[in-house]
Amino acid sequence: MKISTLANKTASEKRKQIAYGIVLLLAGFLIYLFFGRNVEAGVTTTFGLNIAGSQALKVPDLIVPAQTTVYMMMALVVFVGAFQLARGVRSTGLLLGILAFTFVFAFLTWAAQAKSFNLAGMLSSMLVRATPIALAALCGVISERSAVINIGTEGIMLISAQVAVVVGTLTKNLYAGLLAAILIGGVVAALHAVLVIRFKVDQIVSGVAINIFGAGITAFISSRFLQSGTNALNNSGSFPIISIPILSKIPILGPMLFENNIVVYLMALTVIAMHIVLFYTPWGLRTRAVGEHPKAADTLGVNIYLIRYVNVIVGGLIAGLGGAYFTIGSVGRFDEAMTAGKGFIGLAAMIFGKWNPFGAFSSSLLFGFADSLQVKLQILRIPIPSEFLLMAPYIITMIVLTGIIGRAIPPAADGQPYEK
Amino acid sequence: MTNALELQGITKRFPGVLANDQISITLREGKILALLGENGAGKTTLMNILYGLYKPDEGKILVRGKEVEIQNPNDAIANGIGMVHQHFMLVPVMTVTENVMLGVEPTKNGVFLDQEKVARRIREISEQYGLEVDPSAYIKDLPVGIQQRVEIIKVLYRQADILILDEPTAVLTPQEVEGLFKILETLIKKGKSIIFITHKLKEVLNAADDITVIRLGKVVGSIDPQEATPEKLATMMVGRDVNLVVDKQPAKPQAAALAVTDLAVRDENENLSVRGISFEVRKGEILGIAGVQGNGQTELVYALTGLLPVESGEIQLLGEPIHNATPRAILERGVAHVPEDRQRHGLILSFPIHDNLMLCTYYKKPFAHGVVLQEKAIFSNAEELVEQYDVRTPNIYVNVGTLSGGNQQKVIIAREFSRPIELLIASQPTRGLDVGSIEYIHKQIIKKRDEGTGVIVVSSELDEILALSDRIAVMYKGQIMDILDAKKANKEYLGLLMAGIHPSETSKN
Numbered sequence: 001m002k003i004s005t006l007a008n009k010t011a012s013e014k015r016k017q018i019a020y021g022i023v024l025l026l027a028g029f030l031i032y033l034f035f036g037r038n039v040e041a042g043v044t045t046t047f048g049l050n051i052a053g054s055q056a057l058k059v060p061d062l063i064v065p066a067q068t069t070v071y072m073m074m075a076l077v078v079f080v081g082a083f084q085l086a087r088g089v090r091s092t093g094l095l096l097g098i099l100a101f102t103f104v105f106a107f108l109t110w111a112a113q114a115k116s117f118n119l120a121g122m123l124s125s126m127l128v129r130a131t132p133i134a135l136a137a138l139c140g141v142i143s144e145r146s147a148v149i150n151i152g153t154e155g156i157m158l159i160s161a162q163v164a165v166v167v168g169t170l171t172k173n174l175y176a177g178l179l180a181a182i183l184i185g186g187v188v189a190a191l192h193a194v195l196v197i198r199f200k201v202d203q204i205v206s207g208v209a210i211n212i213f214g215a216g217i218t219a220f221i222s223s224r225f226l227q228s229g230t231n232a233l234n235n236s237g238s239f240p241i242i243s244i245p246i247l248s249k250i251p252i253l254g255p256m257l258f259e260n261n262i263v264v265y266l267m268a269l270t271v272i273a274m275h276i277v278l279f280y281t282p283w284g285l286r287t288r289a290v291g292e293h294p295k296a297a298d299t300l301g302v303n304i305y306l307i308r309y310v311n312v313i314v315g316g317l318i319a320g321l322g323g324a325y326f327t328i329g330s331v332g333r334f335d336e337a338m339t340a341g342k343g344f345i346g347l348a349a350m351i352f353g354k355w356n357p358f359g360a361f362s363s364s365l366l367f368g369f370a371d372s373l374q375v376k377l378q379i380l381r382i383p384i385p386s387e388f389l390l391m392a393p394y395i396i397t398m399i400v401l402t403g404i405i406g407r408a409i410p411p412a413a414d415g416q417p418y419e420k
Numbered sequence: 421m422t423n424a425l426e427l428q429g430i431t432k433r434f435p436g437v438l439a440n441d442q443i444s445i446t447l448r449e450g451k452i453l454a455l456l457g458e459n460g461a462g463k464t465t466l467m468n469i470l471y472g473l474y475k476p477d478e479g480k481i482l483v484r485g486k487e488v489e490i491q492n493p494n495d496a497i498a499n500g501i502g503m504v505h506q507h508f509m510l511v512p513v514m515t516v517t518e519n520v521m522l523g524v525e526p527t528k529n530g531v532f533l534d535q536e537k538v539a540r541r542i543r544e545i546s547e548q549y550g551l552e553v554d555p556s557a558y559i560k561d562l563p564v565g566i567q568q569r570v571e572i573i574k575v576l577y578r579q580a581d582i583l584i585l586d587e588p589t590a591v592l593t594p595q596e597v598e599g600l601f602k603i604l605e606t607l608i609k610k611g612k613s614i615i616f617i618t619h620k621l622k623e624v625l626n627a628a629d630d631i632t633v634i635r636l637g638k639v640v641g642s643i644d645p646q647e648a649t650p651e652k653l654a655t656m657m658v659g660r661d662v663n664l665v666v667d668k669q670p671a672k673p674q675a676a677a678l679a680v681t682d683l684a685v686r687d688e689n690e691n692l693s694v695r696g697i698s699f700e701v702r703k704g705e706i707l708g709i710a711g712v713q714g715n716g717q718t719e720l721v722y723a724l725t726g727l728l729p730v731e732s733g734e735i736q737l738l739g740e741p742i743h744n745a746t747p748r749a750i751l752e753r754g755v756a757h758v759p760e761d762r763q764r765h766g767l768i769l770s771f772p773i774h775d776n777l778m779l780c781t782y783y784k785k786p787f788a789h790g791v792v793l794q795e796k797a798i799f800s801n802a803e804e805l806v807e808q809y810d811v812r813t814p815n816i817y818v819n820v821g822t823l824s825g826g827n828q829q830k831v832i833i834a835r836e837f838s839r840p841i842e843l844l845i846a847s848q849p850t851r852g853l854d855v856g857s858i859e860y861i862h863k864q865i866i867k868k869r870d871e872g873t874g875v876i877v878v879s880s881e882l883d884e885i886l887a888l889s890d891r892i893a894v895m896y897k898g899q900i901m902d903i904l905d906a907k908k909a910n911k912e913y914l915g916l917l918m919a920g921i922h923p924s925e926t927s928k929n
Contacts, residue, residue: 296511
């Protein structure tokens with residue numbers, strides 16, 4: 001008896017291999033077309049590796065010959081592309097990493113030719129800008145792992161941002177503002193939880209309602225009470241930078257990781273804590289089971305409703321922290337619609353991060369990177385309209401959501417109310 | 421000797437239905453009680469009451485002579501009652517260990533899951549009861565037979581000594597069924613008591629110490645397996661004499677209706693589910709496709725009916741290629757499809773019967789003139805078909821969703837059989853139906869064959885395959901293990917093929 005087995009690689013896997021190879025070769029060509037041809041010979045690009053006012057030890061800046069660097073990047077991506085066409089590389093992540101690295105580095109070398117670009121500054125602001133996105137993503141992770149979709153993060157963050165600044169200003173205590181922001185986030189999420197778990201309201205509809213409500217109420221309060229000349233309610237100041245001794249002295253990494261305010265540190269702690277809770281504790285096991293197969297959990301005596309309520313509310317607390325970032329974590333005052341879609345980008349980061357805390361955090365860094373790159377590039381005055389640069393994070397969001405880069409599988413019961 | 425478990429006068433009403441009516445059963449200590457009844461007789465409801473998933477309206481539950489109150493699964497577990505559900509309650513993306521410990525997780529330092537401890541315990545249970553399984557394997561990678569072992573381990577891990585198995589053999593190959601019976605024997609030897617729920621007569625006779633038959637929510641009676649025969653049990657179960665054998669004349673096959681060559685199909689998750697299969701169905705014969713569920717039968721049928729794209733290979737209907745044609749083009753050429761999930765793919769439950777009866781021809785005369793539907797034609801068509809195909813319904817205007825499973829299936833049969841067809845593809849045509857409806861539908865399928873239609877019957881019930889088929893193809897992991905003449909087939913041989921073992925090959929080795 002012979003079972004005719006197909007070749008190890010199926011047709012669609014082969015198609016994928018070839019497609020990736022071609023994309024890499026194309027990237028090499030584009031590097032040449034846009035950057036290689038437009039770099040003058042003999043010109044250098046300076047990458048600044050120090051941040052003014054930081055405690056980090058000074059290191060010499062990185063000065064590279066622009067043309068050679070661009071061609072080296074082109075050569076690298078073409079080589080990997082050719083290798084991919086011929087043999088195929090297992091890790092899609094590695095391919096995409098090389099693609100992104102070469103393209104971005106060539107781009108920066110070209111953009112900053114004969115000028116200086118502060119690389120350390122960009123990396124440092126990447127983490128800061130990723131913070132609210134990561135917190136929104138973590139809010140999504142914890143509630144969707146128990147199968148409740150919460151797209152109301154944007155609204156929760158707006159409300160929390162406003163509450164943080166008002167309470168901070170009134171009490172003259174930023175920590176009181178922070179606590180209030182976190183708690184109000186929990187309260188709004190609890191409302192969502194009651195609507196979708198108890199009353200089985202459609203989860204998307206409830207989330208949209210929270211977003212609209214959040215935008216409306218904060219705009220109303222802002223224009224009615226916060227925009228008066230005195231700033232009696234809207235001037236809290238913001239958290240100071242906390243430098244961690246010794247570690248903050250490390251060049252580049254020091255200012256990026258160890259010279260931040262409390263919101264950024266809390267975000268990092270949340271990522272780690274959530275990972276541990278989800279994968280190493282009974283609560284996490286039950287949460288994942290409830291998200292994947294609630295009936296199975298129910299037959300084993302797990303209280304599905306309790307798990308869902310707690311997770312959604314904890315998600316709200318985390319989103320509340322994310323809201324606090326916008327006001328008392330950065331500028332110290334509230335402006336209308338200041339979250340600017342970060343809550344939604346957070347949801348994209350959650351999906352791209354495959355509903356894992358560290359995955360969500362890493363993809364938030366990607367969005368933070370796009371965001372900070374866009375800011376730095378405006379300073380360089382490169383011949384690309386700034387509107388296009390502003391679009392970068394959103395374009396990346398759309399590419400991510402199309403699922404081209406590895407399709408993510410949500411928890412099996414995601415979004416479904418549980419009926420006994 | 422005390423009784424392990426007694427149910428006295430259990431009554432459960434659902435809106436409009438009396439699911440359990442004064443049911444009393446007794447499980448003796450260290451014995452296997454078989455609870456026999458048709459689908460919908462109320463067996464599963466009764467067990468869900470016992471396991472705390474439903475609350476009974478009346479009645480008492482006694483565990484070892486003591487009355488207990490069971491409000492939820494935790495109470496059941498605390499009383500030593502464990503349940504292996506018909507649809508396994510396992511999380512596919514988690515490991516065996518995680519699934520077993522869920523709900524009663526031991527911890528290290530009071531915080532962290534102690535997976536090693538559970539894995540050790542699983543190995544102990546495995547050894548003690550002969551339930552071999554790898555604690556670190558993911559459920560989704562395990563065959564159903566092993567998944568069932570995990571379910572049993574889950575119950576034993578919670579130290580249950582009364583085990584309820586709900587239709588445990590429904591998804592198993594005959595060999596796996598034998599393995600299960602051996603496991604049950606071991607469990608009994610170790611002092612456990614078992615309730616075994618089924619609608620399959622022969623299993624009951626093989627395994628049970630006591631038999632209780634339930635019909636329409638009531639206990640019909642109990643019978644000693646020594647005195648029982650399949651015919652006797654069937655009569656008790658159905659309430660009248662049943663013909664267990666399908667009458668049919670030898671097939672008179674003619675030219676090929678369908679020819680499939682080297683067909684490969686991917687499922688919705690891009691996995692290659694059908695891996696290069698070839699076969700032929702001639703007019704006037706029934707080709708049965710046997711196999712454990714999930715071995716590519718669904719995807720094969722979807723490809724044949726245009727619901728999934730064909731990766732490679734050819735499908736020819738009466739000599740003309742139909743692969744990758746649209747479902748409408750395929751059905752217009754005379755292919756009828758009785759889908760395996762009748763409620764999701766065969767009917768629109770919230771539509772009335774008359775609309776469901778013209779779902780594939782609504783755009784044609786006489787049902788439509790241009791863009792306008794012709795109610796008169798639709799109604800008279802429905803009246804006629806309901807009469808002809810014996811659909812039991814108050815009228816043709818009620819929603820299909822309100823009909824019983826058997827009558828829903830008759831609506832599909834009526835719709836598909838009433839138009840001129842060359843090929844009939846029936847997937848799990850009698851799953852979950854009562855014996856009466858099964859008899860009727862089998863007769864209709866054979867009638868179609870005798871009219872010269874090519875028929876494919878896909879079923880995971882070997883009895884059904886053997887009863888209907890003229891030739892039998894067995895599918896395993898997306899391939900056809902063998903195609904054989906139904907007269908030469910027997911259950912044991914088919915069972916080996918279903919498990920991926922080719923008997924002639926093993927005998928050679």
